[in-house]
Amino acid sequence: MTEAVTPKTALRLQGVRKSYGQVVAVAGVDLTVEEGEFFTLLGPSGSGKTTLLRLIAGFERPDAGRIELAGRDVTSTPPYLRDTNTVFQDYALFPHMSVADNIGYGLRVKGVAKPAREKRVQRALEMVRLAGLGHRRPNQLSGGQRQRVALARAVVNEPEVLLLDEPLGALDLKLRQEMQIELKQIQKDVGITFVYVTHDQEEALTMSDRLAVMSNGQIEQIGVPVDVYERPATEFVAGFIGISNVITRNGVRLVVRPEKIRMLAEGEDPGPGMTVEPGHVEQVIYVGMTTRYLVHLERGEHLVAVRQNMDALGDAQKFEGRPVRLAWSKEHTFVLEKGR
């Protein structure tokens, strides 16, 4: 951190492909991740994101393409020689070793002397707030604690790139949200490049510096969370991140995010430059913080509008079945690429 230098590339993928028999898991992926970046691969199950992670880790060999770590070609390098470490979905903690031995295993294999190793393990334990639990066995820990051990075991080796395969998938919502914040903080503190796989769009948006949305083994869009959410490049991205609000007007496919749509009161003037379309409310869905209104437009197709639940409870339900006018500003609509 002495001076501002141009960011170095931690990971570069070029034309990476992988198929299993007839099934194409990764269909040509190009990707560059900068050093210190929190990069997320987001996609539904079967989109190839986990396979891509396994290719980076070296557990699978690509059929074609090139994988570079810190500028070095590692395409044919076995996992034990790659400067990557993985946090597995099932944590993959060694059940016959103590927590401390689990965390220290990578250092032990690399021949780090015992005193230095113990010091680093101790630091790692403190980092994940498990100091004092080093002597326990993994089966004596809770799910959240195991997750931390898995993280510590990977981070302690200070890899060029840390790979995380849906690490919070097995935790309950509350714990998951806590861990999201903690994980992001740890990443900032240690400054290691994270490549994070998830199918949870909210998780991807909250944690990532940049994310890639994957579908059918290909990257649909790469960008910072705001860009991907506000300006989805394809219908798939629009639908996968947030609520699919796609309509066709004059032969053009448009996306309007639900929170950008206003439901006008009777006789209310929408103001200048607003698109207004009449319809009627088909369904009212209460989701705690907000209420969603599924509106059938008169020109056909549906849109979802969202309103904060600031008013008295119960008033939302009365909209069901009623005619309503929706208004949105033109700058909040985005035209989707054709043919995707």
Add this chain to the structure above:
Amino acid sequence: MAVKAVGRPRPKGGGAVPFAAVFWRLPWLRSLLLLTPPLAWFVVIYFASLVLLLVTAFWTTDPFTTQIVQVWNTTNFERILNEPVYHDIVGRTVLLAALVTLTDAVLAFPFAYYMARVASRRVQTLLFAAVLLPLWASYLARVYAWILILNHSGLLNWSLQSIGLPPANIGYTNVAMWVVFSYIWLPFMIIPTYAALERVPESLVEASADLGARRWRTIRDIVLPLALPGVVAGSIFTFSLTLGDYITPLLVGGAGSTFIGNVVFSNIGIANNIPFAAALSTIPVAIMAVYLFIAQRLGAFEAL
């Protein structure tokens, strides 16, 4: 509705309570019915005969009439403790059982590893059949087959001579017993080892590689410790089966190959000294009790 129906089964129209519902209401009844036959078998046949054996061991026979004298004494055990010939026999039996166990463990591990973690589904099935196939043949037939191989003019010496090597006269020696025992009990080591190896999750092997360990290091640090309970479970079989055997020593052993089992056999048949035979029989039982205790400590029973 549906929930209610499941939660509280009620006889329809005042008829008899459905049979299955009785078990649902009285879970202990089902356990009782399931367990009674095997427990009865276990207690009456197995446990009772073991107690009988133990009791008999403390009796003696009248040297003239060879009738059993039902007087409590420790003569039999004193005889075993004081006569060096029995020390040799017990020592030989235990040593050979340990040696056979070790040999089988060393042979079985790579084989089971290949079966569980390398071979394709098809090859796996074939290997499984190959392991189990010998068990279909009679034990005696398999031992006799080995006699034909290890004999002075057997297959082994014939092969050695045909490539110009001196003959290896291991027929009717302890070496022959070691070879035959190791062969005969090998499947009993392979199967539990295989089962334990198959249960080691692939992600642990990947995690080890991910942390920088090469293949051998991973096998040593991760796979072997996790499969150890399976190996120990297999060793219970190989060790106890060798410990109690008397046929192989009889057929392929030589003059100095007498096992505990052979002494027991001759005391029952020839000497007609059943109390002494019983006393001798308690030795393998005691050894196995100690062995099982250690095995249990090593977690072998979690792998069965």
